Amino acid sequence: MGRPYPALRTTASIGTAAVLIAGAALGAAPVAVAQPPAAPTAASAPSLKFHDIPGSGGITLKGNVFTPAGAEPGDRHPLIVLPTSWATPQIEYLAQAQQLADSGYVVVSYTSRGFWLSGGRIEVAGPPDIADVSAVIDWALAHTPADPQRIGMGGVSYGAGISLLAAGHDKRIKAVVALSGWADLIDSIYSSRTQHLQAAALLGGAGLLTGRPSDELNTTLADFLGSDLAKEPDMIAWGKKRSPVTYLDAINANGAAVMMGNAWGDTIFPPNQYASFYEKLSGPKRLEFRPGDHATAEATGLLGLSNDTWTDAHRWFDRYLKGERNGIDQEQPVQLKSRTDSGYEGYPDWKSVGADRKRIALSGTKKIYANVDSGADGGIVMLSNALDQFVKLPPVASIPLLPRTFAGVWQSERYGSAQHIRGTVKLHTTVTGNKESGTLVAYLYDEGPLGLGKLVSNAPYTFHGQTPGRPFGVDLELFSTAYDLPAGHRLALVVDTVDPLYIEHNPAGSQLTFSSPDTDPSYLSVPLREK
Known part of the structure; x- marks a missing residue:
């Protein structure tokens, strides 16, 4: 168990890391965490410590915390919480977390329950996962110099889905960046009553390899792949409970600023369901679509390389957690990049994208x-x-x-x-x-x-x-x-x-x-x- 703040101020360097992470359904594309650019001096570097963080129901979540350089006990910095992708350990966001900490954020990342060394079983963004988010926020407010008035959530794929769901359950969350996630789980992997076989098989296989699926997940997956129509109502109810669109009214009432990004060719979470959900959001919002497949649009950013998706994610957090007037809220909120062109196109809303038919x-x-x-x-x-x-x-x-x-x-x-x-x-x-x-x-x-x-x-x-x-x-x-x-x-x-x-x-x-x-x-x- 890591020591509580203020011991977090101890400087830790990431060093050279190149860890290949097997991505799968509901998870990130294969990514690696690379050494960040030029190493800062010990006095100016944000600190990194690994922690055992209490989750909901008495389990332990494996996490890490970046704290801005020079943070003092009385300081208050905006907080960003990053749940990991499916089948991915807590090191997934090291490069991005350090960059965020460099710009003044406390960043807490944790391995989602049921995977790797975190406790519990895989609940597929069920109620225990959402309760984990609130437990992590509680812990961060007690053990880091985090500001309770400036809390953001973000993540790739599974982390994106959990972040959107949490925005409808925890009113402390003020900003969300959801990359390659889902808004409607049923419309994603059971669109038009058709099982997405390869996506579901990857989900099940990766869960078995890297974690401990719950009995409910095992049963649901078996019914899904077995095409048991008698179990269809149960499967749909299971999926709706895990779909942000089900909690749309609560998300809108809480008013978090939501940025969503996805790839046109996402074979896990197709773009339609994201666009439909985006149109129904009533608070500050932004939608970005780029070429690629599941989580490939942001993959290079997880390596610490320059990446448009993560650049805009940082700008979004800066605008709605720091209050910076960086212009992102003045741009057209729907930003598209064609599969066959390198430029970006801006639109006032999603319905304007396909207006000419x-x-x-x-x-x-x-x-x-x-x-x-x-x-x-x-x-x-x-x-x-x-x-x-x-x-x-x-x-x-x-x-x-x-x-x-x-x-x-x-x-x-x-x-x-x-x-x-x-x-x-x-x-x-x-x-x-x-x-x-x-x-x-x-x-x-x-x-x-x-x-x-x-x-x-x-x-x-x-x-x-x-x-x-x-x-x-x-x-x-x-x-x-x-x-x-x-x-x-x-x-x-x-x-x-x-x-x-x-x-x-x-x-x-x-x-x-x-x-x-x-x-x-x-x-x-x-x-x-x-x-």
């Missing part, structure tokens, strides 16, 4: 056979969209070679000028299945002159309880994106029934027919405008 008619009737992967797919969780971010290599498919027996394909005209796609693509169609259950996956491709398609977006859709042979309407939002379509290219919509990212619910012998009745034409609504 064009409809592409999906005419004719197409019948496809299920249970066979056509070759169109969304890639590999936490990998494919990271490749798109760093080497501009998204998942690809040859549109002319896709077997029409197993894939429905519609193509737009070729555009004579470059086009911007910004926001959420929406599919409306009529489906007739020969079974009462089924799954379809829609993909939007950028098809070049030679027929090679680069994936722009995708999303799954599952139905149950439909009458075989009876048509029904389907409305599906694809995952939001920002993509620049080159001149001479066209858009291709592909629909099939199998994708390794998802669990599919097509019984043997399933067929799906897509039609466009005169009374209810099928279409694709694309947020498209000329570049």
Whole structure:
């Protein structure tokens, strides 16, 4: 157990550290904590001490505390609490915590309950995790020179979700930075009643490797992966209890300033659910989307390298915990970076992002056979969209070679000028299945002159309880994106029934027919405008 303040003033240097952390579902992308830039002198360096911090229910949380250099017992510095990502130990934020301490913050980071050497069992941001946040704040106020009037929360992935939830339960929290997190857990990994298989499998595997899952988590995960529809209400209730959107009224009433950041291609927590939650926040708020996959947009910042996401996180804390007039609240609150361009675009709100829309008619009737992967797919969780971010290599498919027996394909005209796609693509169609259950996956491709398609977006859709042979309407939002379509290219919509990212619910012998009745034409609504 570390000694209480004022012993925290003892200087500790980080030294050379390069620790590779295995990230997984609900957790950060693989990151490493690197040695910070030039080592300050002992007199000017913030102090670092590792502590056993009492959590809720009598458990012990493994944590560390950075205290600003020269802090005295009577001083009061703004406090930032950083819960770790899924499967990640307390050293995750060392580089960022030191930088924050350098600028005057007390920073407390701790390993979330159930992982590594922290006590308890993995509750997946359940009530005990939220109670832990308040317990850590209580401890920090008693043992560090933290100011009770200036408390912030932040984190990546699992830490982001816990931070948002805590903002609806502890009124002392004045500012939140939630990076690559979730606002709606159900909409994230069970969107349109489709289990996100690879994401859930990573969650379970990483939890077993690095922690101690609770009985409730084991049961829920088994029901989820086992496609037990009888347990669906219980799974949804479990997820809602762990979703910040459930506590939206309390979060708004508490009035914390909330900054949210995510990647367009996040295969754990897709951007749509974040954008929807952002629009409902009533206090100071900011939304940032960048290229990449889960937690890759902020990963280099965890190495201590220059990083736009963390730069804005610091500015956000400075504005709402220190009161600095640094201009971040005067900028357009929605900031986007296209997957194919290096610049930023600002918007007054999320609905303005996709304000310009064009409809592409999906005419004719197409019948496809299920249970066979056509070759169109969304890639590999936490990998494919990271490749798109760093080497501009998204998942690809040859549109002319896709077997029409197993894939429905519609193509737009070729555009004579470059086009911007910004926001959420929406599919409306009529489906007739020969079974009462089924799954379809829609993909939007950028098809070049030679027929090679680069994936722009995708999303799954599952139905149950439909009458075989009876048509029904389907409305599906694809995952939001920002993509620049080159001149001479066209858009291709592909629909099939199998994708390794998802669990599919097509019984043997399933067929799906897509039609466009005169009374209810099928279409694709694309947020498209000329570049």
